[in-house]
Amino acid sequence: MKIGQPEKFIIDGKRLDGRKPDEMREVKIQAGVLKRADGSALVEWGGNKVIAACYGPREVHPRHLAKSDKAILRCTYNMAPFSVSDRKRPGPDRRSVEISKVTRLALEPVIFTNLYPRTTIDVFIEVLQANAGTRCTGITAASVALADAGIPMRDLVPACAAGKVGGEVVLDLFDIEDNYGEADLPVALIPKNNEITLLQMDGNFTKKEFEKALDLAIQGCMKIYELQKGALRERYGGE
């Protein structure tokens, strides 16, 4: 058993932070928080604080990466050194390289990249405070930042994870559940047509548990979607 592992994850139907199994942490989204970036968003999601910025469409450096028929999308996920308990050494590690990749693939399906050939759209995600679920928080922030930058998109991309702790399928793990729990399933969604753009899993699910967790994560995405739209309305007015 890992040091620090709790004996029980769910007591009297409540999780260790007081939530019900299908309850999401509190999420606050704010669009347009930076001056220099073309678009930006801050997402506070439970104990996570993540800021995302979008630059572009702009010239590609180095040039040979440019595509003649569409814009390229580049995503960088980075953790601030002070965002985690044990200081993170600056610079990309293997985990952040992988998250940057799956973030790009989660967002690319909604962007009309063909409108801006030979350019790049750059998304930067900075985790300022981490408490499990930073990749979903980052994707959520990034898609608001893209919208704030005026990048034409089919839809926003909300993301949310489900997982398993103490044998039970639950929504949106926080750090103790993430460190000591049994499974984690981050999902990103295009709400308009219910297409899934991000799916990763690690841990242990029966087929039945997996189905339940997938549905819970999709429901979580839909809640996040409303908050994303709210943040953009807040910034730009509208109905």
Added chain:
Amino acid sequence: MKIGQPEKFIIDGKRLDGRKPDEMREVKIQAGVLKRADGSALVEWGGNKVIAACYGPREVHPRHLAKSDKAILRCTYNMAPFSVSDRKRPGPDRRSVEISKVTRLALEPVIFTNLYPRTTIDVFIEVLQANAGTRCTGITAASVALADAGIPMRDLVPACAAGKVGGEVVLDLFDIEDNYGEADLPVALIPKNNEITLLQMDGNFTKKEFEKALDLAIQGCMKIYELQKGALRERYGGE
């Protein structure tokens, strides 16, 4: 004295692996072992397993390395992490950078690089299992891979080392002899005109011992040459 050093290297005229002083380990060469590469070869030489691939002539990246009057030749010697007792960290170390350089210089004299200006011929040598003599094994494999790729060459380049253990000049050291012996002399040869394209030495030779070792290594190269030709006949038929 280094830990693990044997007391004697030659007992009753036999070396520690049972060979006579001028006897080579068993060598097997197979051409055309990979699908994607333009040419390839696998050489099993005693406890060594080395695979070589050739790509080219092909476009040069970055372009400023291209030569207007000839193809460039690039060679990369690399050890798999699991090819040696103490796991080798991935990526080039100083030893493999030097071996890559001398390998290139050993092969370049036989290639008609002037036939393919502005291109590159790339040779990759991967040591999958190492037991002393990997650079000679690699050069031997690489020249078969070049031939398998159809690169026009004056001749094949076989390579073989001689050395000194227990005061005696011997052919083709294996790992215990290499680690604890007194000298090592890897040689590569153009058999057609007896020109030497690789010569390195470290250890301790009198002038006379050196001459004897040089001749022994050249004889070793000639044996390897026959096996190289055999491997190509095996693959392409012909008498």
Added chain:
Amino acid sequence: MKIGQPEKFIIDGKRLDGRKPDEMREVKIQAGVLKRADGSALVEWGGNKVIAACYGPREVHPRHLAKSDKAILRCTYNMAPFSVSDRKRPGPDRRSVEISKVTRLALEPVIFTNLYPRTTIDVFIEVLQANAGTRCTGITAASVALADAGIPMRDLVPACAAGKVGGEVVLDLFDIEDNYGEADLPVALIPKNNEITLLQMDGNFTKKEFEKALDLAIQGCMKIYELQKGALRERYGGE
């Protein structure tokens, strides 16, 4: 208290190396000490030995760094591994990156970079033996090397530091004073018009002490200026 710290820095008006507070260490400057470089200089300044070379104006690599209206100036300050007590690992560290930057800014104001658009002027400073004050020694050597290379300049740029030890403002710290003293103030000067091109400080000065130290450093620069001109006369003759 740091291990090795002396109890007193000034005894009977003399510093630990026998100098008076406003006395500079012995400085010898020699121009034109290398064959390959376009210009070079060796400066021995107390226990410092620093060699500088200038190459250029020459083509810029990579090309995108070139400016259409002027030459770029690039300066590299580097310490030889054996130049300090604890061997310095080869390659740039954070300190040498900063010193390279302030050296460039110290020299740039005197160079007529507009005469050589699309080129680079490269200055390399190698510290062969270090004893406090290497950045001033380097700037001093570099400006002689630039002159030796025939680069058109408004003036030479001498550099010299003042500091504070044992509560007293002194000129030109040596290593014990630098390690255990209270303040260091390196300055570089354009003597013709008394403009300051380098100014850094760390330690502790009252405003009054600072003014005194600044004036002492400027005086030091003027002495160095004479030695620089002497070295160039020595090499090129002249009045």
Added chain:
Amino acid sequence: MEEIVSEIKKDYIASLLDQGKRQDGRGFDDYREIIVEKGISNKAEGSALVRIGDTQVMVGVKLAVGEPFPDMPDSGVLTTNAELIPLASPTFEKGPPDENTIELARVVDRGIRESGCIDLEKLCIAEGEKVWIVFVDIHVLDYDGNLFDASSLGSIAALLDTRLPKIEDGRILYGEKTRKKLPVVDKPVETTYAKIGNNIILDPSLDEELVMDARLTVATTEKGEICAMQKGGAGTYTREEILDIVSRSIDKGKELRKYL
């Protein structure tokens, strides 16, 4: 570097699939020929060469002695690494591992780690001080598609092949393997389904990978449970497609496991 594929080939592969056919004649749920050779290196503590069609992956397991993680003082340490060496494909480049290499290593690692297939607590030598470090090194030799399945299969095969070396006076005698095996208690396998248009096919070849919209890899255990998943590609999956792939993967996992 990027593989380039012509529009004609894209259309050809896609329209074939719409007719229920694949370029190489396989069914949608068929693997290419699979060959697993174990014990092919005497320097590695365990090794395997896996071929799936023309794809060739060699995996070597090396053991070393090191310190445990502070929060797991009685557990051995697993490290999985992949190298997409330029010998294996004209598109692989020298240099530090790129995002594809890192993803491959991490997804294989998750399959091993999350299944608990290595009983890491049995690899503790002295609690909090000395444990076995298990290095799984994936060395791709020929890239003709579907590296995930070949690499994960090769990794488990190599782990099953692993014998602990002798320790004497605190030094590891790599030359002298004992008969003691690694404590491997499960055999997780990974199966990858590509989506091309609306067709979902197992074990994409290189040509199929070049035209696929998305990829889904599912790692399953002997019990038929799911221990890792990874979606790839810039396309999307519906909920139903995912559940379908999960079912097919659990079945195919049983077939694949027989090669171990």
Added chain:
Amino acid sequence: MEEIVSEIKKDYIASLLDQGKRQDGRGFDDYREIIVEKGISNKAEGSALVRIGDTQVMVGVKLAVGEPFPDMPDSGVLTTNAELIPLASPTFEKGPPDENTIELARVVDRGIRESGCIDLEKLCIAEGEKVWIVFVDIHVLDYDGNLFDASSLGSIAALLDTRLPKIEDGRILYGEKTRKKLPVVDKPVETTYAKIGNNIILDPSLDEELVMDARLTVATTEKGEICAMQKGGAGTYTREEILDIVSRSIDKGKELRKYL
């Protein structure tokens, strides 16, 4: 990448200054609006967000336990690091720290270190063996000029906010902060004056930085003494200009210190 500024803007800013005016209406010795928020992270041992106009810098302090330097066996260790992440400006690039990033970290570090503001001897846990390592990480979020002043102000604010975590059985329990503060005994602040033509102005905005000839940063202590200085830019200062900036910096330092 380099910021580019048109000749027209250059002339405009310079001629405004010659009339005693700044683009944004400030006086020559005025800061833009300053906002300092402390304690904005629960993962860092101390944190602060500083805004000077539209410039935003977040600073986090992390503590770890490590070995002291051999020549200072009874002293804690201070490490200052900056990241100019590409989120903060179109001209900031990925990759290892460039000369501007390194200069920023080193100049902030000198202000902290040379003022003696952290009583490092109080951070000794076991002489010669274990001391607290103090990591000050400067994370620039929005770059609109004058990073030196924002970063040094944020660093001191974050240090003042820092609480030591609990240590149990030699392990740091990062989740459990004690009430014990870092021993911060001074509040050094840095003030930066830019020179444009013959005008010397406090707190250059990005536009002003792009046209400035030179920059001088002066760190001063609570006692009004100078603890660090750094000239920047390829222009020059006269002796008199420097002495003038030093006087103005000592005064402005008092004002700035009130935000802590």
Added chain:
Amino acid sequence: MEEIVSEIKKDYIASLLDQGKRQDGRGFDDYREIIVEKGISNKAEGSALVRIGDTQVMVGVKLAVGEPFPDMPDSGVLTTNAELIPLASPTFEKGPPDENTIELARVVDRGIRESGCIDLEKLCIAEGEKVWIVFVDIHVLDYDGNLFDASSLGSIAALLDTRLPKIEDGRILYGEKTRKKLPVVDKPVETTYAKIGNNIILDPSLDEELVMDARLTVATTEKGEICAMQKGGAGTYTREEILDIVSRSIDKGKELRKYL
């Protein structure tokens, strides 16, 4: 970057050699003027500056205390490193060592190591725990050809110049050298012969290096034995040429050794 040489110069140098002449008037077995200065640094434990013609190489020896290799617990450790700094030639570039730099360091290292010229067992302080680490750092200052001979000569000169520093309470007092020398028991030297056409000449100048077909460096000991060799260049040697160069190198080694 690469040195470029015109075809005209190539032909000129080659045809001169065919007449038995060299550009600078030397005989085929002549070195340019050699100057060796020892003890030119007070921060290094040993140092030397070697000039061969206009080529200038400085070598410094630094000592540190560290752990021995596990298989040589009672031996000091030798580390040889070279830097081809851009100060020394327009073709040398910044950055990590390239193949030429690495080859130079390794060939010099082999000459020192394989000759057994340092009695490393005398550098053991506490078996298996503490030994002297000998760093030989080759710093090329002016590159006008034949770096191998200049660097190896400088390295041996610097090793002969080396004095151990004082150790007190486990700390090295670098400022206080003792009179104790490094145990240097042989003086290996390296001699380099270039082949241009069919002519074989000692000590190639830069111009000669630029047109040479091949290069052969032979390290010989005081006893006249060979301890290291390295062929360079994309040309070839015959067996007879090699044996000839070996003989000439053994003779020339004696001459070169007098400069130490």
